[in-house]
Amino acid sequence: MKILTADQTHQADQATIREEKITSEVLMERAATAFTDWLTARQSPAEAGEIMVLCGPGNNGGDGLVAARRLHERGYRVQVGLLPASKHSDDFTINRQRLPAAVPVTDLAAGLPSIQPNALVLDALFGTGLSRPLDGAAAAIVQQLNAAQARVIAIDIPSGLLADAPQPADSAVVRARHTVSFELPKLAFLLPQNAEYVGHWHLLPIGLSREFIEETDAAMHFVDATMLAGWLPERPKFAHKGTYGHALLLAGSHGKIGAAVLATKACLHSGAGLLTVRVPGIGYDILQISAPEAMTLTDPATDFITELPDLKPYSAIGIGPGLGKEKSTKDVLVKLLREAQAPLVIDADALNLLGENRELLAQLPADSILTPHPKEFERLTQPARDDYHRLELLRTFCQQYRCYTVLKGAYTCLGAPEGTLYFNSTGNAGMATGGSGDVLTGVITALRAQHLSPLHAAVLGVYAHGRAGDLAAQETGEAGLLAGDIVRFLGPAFREVTTRTEF
Ligand SMILES: NC(=O)C1=CN([C@@H]2O[C@H](COP(=O)(O)OP(=O)(O)OC[C@H]3O[C@@H](n4cnc5c(N)ncnc54)[C@H](OP(=O)(O)O)[C@@H]3O)[C@@H](O)[C@H]2O)[C@@H](O)CC1
Ligand SMILES: Nc1ncnc2c1ncn2[C@@H]1O[C@H](COP(=O)(O)OP(=O)(O)O)[C@@H](O)[C@H]1O
Numbered sequence: 001m002k003i004l005t006a007d008q009t010h011q012a013d014q015a016t017i018r019e020e021k022i023t024s025e026v027l028m029e030r031a032a033t034a035f036t037d038w039l040t041a042r043q044s045p046a047e048a049g050e051i052m053v054l055c056g057p058g059n060n061g062g063d064g065l066v067a068a069r070r071l072h073e074r075g076y077r078v079q080v081g082l083l084p085a086s087k088h089s090d091d092f093t094i095n096r097q098r099l100p101a102a103v104p105v106t107d108l109a110a111g112l113p114s115i116q117p118n119a120l121v122l123d124a125l126f127g128t129g130l131s132r133p134l135d136g137a138a139a140a141i142v143q144q145l146n147a148a149q150a151r152v153i154a155i156d157i158p159s160g161l162l163a164d165a166p167q168p169a170d171s172a173v174v175r176a177r178h179t180v181s182f183e184l185p186k187l188a189f190l191l192p193q194n195a196e197y198v199g200h201w202h203l204l205p206i207g208l209s210r211e212f213i214e215e216t217d218a219a220m221h222f223v224d225a226t227m228l229a230g231w232l233p234e235r236p237k238f239a240h241k242g243t244y245g246h247a248l249l250l251a252g253s254h255g256k257i258g259a260a261v262l263a264t265k266a267c268l269h270s271g272a273g274l275l276t277v278r279v280p281g282i283g284y285d286i287l288q289i290s291a292p293e294a295m296t297l298t299d300p301a302t303d304f305i306t307e308l309p310d311l312k313p314y315s316a317i318g319i320g321p322g323l324g325k326e327k328s329t330k331d332v333l334v335k336l337l338r339e340a341q342a343p344l345v346i347d348a349d350a351l352n353l354l355g356e357n358r359e360l361l362a363q364l365p366a367d368s369i370l371t372p373h374p375k376e377f378e379r380l381t382q383p384a385r386d387d388y389h390r391l392e393l394l395r396t397f398c399q400q401y402r403c404y405t406v407l408k409g410a411y412t413c414l415g416a417p418e419g420t421l422y423f424n425s426t427g428n429a430g431m432a433t434g435g436s437g438d439v440l441t442g443v444i445t446a447l448r449a450q451h452l453s454p455l456h457a458a459v460l461g462v463y464a465h466g467r468a469g470d471l472a473a474q475e476t477g478e479a480g481l482l483a484g485d486i487v488r489f490l491g492p493a494f495r496e497v498t499t500r501t502e503f
């Protein structure tokens with residue numbers, strides 16, 4: 001799915017209106033009716049109680065007025081609060097006139113009427129037409145609403161929040177429990193700093209022009225299963241292990257052989273034909289027993305890796321999980337960057353070594369995949385002012401070093417060398433547990449070994465890793481989920497995204 005800017009979303013609305021030869025008021029009716037259906041499917045009139053609909057002067061307020069009318073028609077108790085304004089949009093005005101007289105309307109000029117804790121409030125004050133931070137009466141209403149402890153549901157976007165840029169600290173923004181938006185996600189929904197405003201977000205289709213969306217260049221994508229169609233074909237009957245490449249993992253040090261084991265198992269469960277693992281001597285028995293399917297190539301040193309093995313046999317190389325940062329391990333990394341012909345996946349301590357020796361970044365082979373969490377990314381670049389700035393840094397970093405960077409998080413974001421960002425849609429907070437990242441390294445290394453392009457390996461790997469986490473959480477719950485559980489569900493996750501050739 002593409003992530004459009006507020007401006008592009010407005011253009012998509014206009015294109016739909018032109019194409020379907022409808023008026024904007026029909027599209028508003030469609031959007032707000034979809035919203036009403038969503039709400040009434042979740043709350044009966046009794047559960048909802050009296051619903052307060054707060055409406056601003058533009059089309060977001062218009063959506064609120066349509067929702068108020070529709071809810072009233074369906075037997076819900078509704079009252080409307082109108083923000084004072086010197087001008088209103090045409091569609092607001094049409095729907096103000098259509099509001100049944102039986103729906104009480106309050107002027108918000110005198111402030112927010114008293115709201116019972118837990119009352120249901122629909123926030124239709126401002127949507128994507130927000131052009132500046134809220135101040136004056138609007139800001140005061142938002143602050144009163146946030147203090148009221150109501151169950152707030154934002155229509156399209158929490159009022160005061162910009163769709164694709166940060167707003168100044170301390171500006172007034174509605175804190176919603178749910179945000180119900182239309183057709184495509186907004187960047188603001190995907191960033192941790194906005195979670196307290198957005199709450200749970202939902203998308204409702206409203207039939208925006210397919211053609212317009214397809215033709216619009218988007219700098220950002222939200223990765224769902226439909227995007228992955230054809231990326232992982234089913235295995236041909238006469239496939240053999242050579243078809244699926246030979247991966248090499250360099251991982252583990254004293255006390256962190258577990259990281260090597262997790263990456264190893266993940267790589268095996270992600271379809272690599274063969275896997276060799278370079279571990280320090282101390283890892284030999286552990287690895288052979290826990291993953292007999294992998295070949296173990298022990299380093300001459302006992303506790304950490306000191307020598308790079310011959311690289312010729314391998315079609316992809318992953319380095320980092322549990323590696324440690326010993327001087328001789330750093331030398332191995334330096335040599336690897338110089339000598340590797342096969343594609344690289346670089347994680348964890350290998351990233352930290354790059355961060356401590358930034359001159360090495362210039363030696364990254366093109367199309368390498370780096371998998372930092374935000375702290376590791378900061379060590380490679382600089383502290384970010386906020387989540388938007390971090391994305392700018394990500395874009396610049398990938399362009400500068402011609403690499404793919406998987407910035408891990410709840411919505412993991414892959415940066416590609418030409419500057420496009422891909423946000424992942426799978427995964428859950430149960431995956432916030434030690435070793436989850438080591439699993440991801442194994443997954444992506446396996447996909448690179450199978451000759452997937454760096455873009456496909458990174459996007460598909462991150463998606464399947466998150467999906468495996470979601471399937472695992474169905475069995476274990478989030479608190480009980482271990483990184484090893486993600487590994488167990490990689491097979492089912494990959495099965496879901498494998499494209500079968502029918503007839
Ligand atoms: N287009 C369509 O067909 C569809 C659109 N849809 C809906 O429309 C929404 C977008 O509507 P919109 O463009 O009218 O903008 P909206 O967010 O209501 O606000 C604009 C008004 O607010 C004012 N204003 C701005 N900032 C302000 C501030 N800080 N403080 C005070 N005032 C401020 C601004 O004034 P101005 O900036 O011009 O001075 C203007 O009067 C979208 O989110 C979705 O809900 C759906 O129905 C689907 C079909
Ligand atoms: N709240 C969350 N929602 C979805 N995925 C998450 C969440 N928290 C962590 N993850 C995923 O778990 C992995 C954690 O990686 P990382 O921080 O490197 O862990 P470790 O170093 O312990 O292996 C990443 O892939 C990340 O996207």
Ligand SMILES: [K+]
Pocket residue numbers: 060123124125126127154155156157158159
């Ligand atoms: K809103």
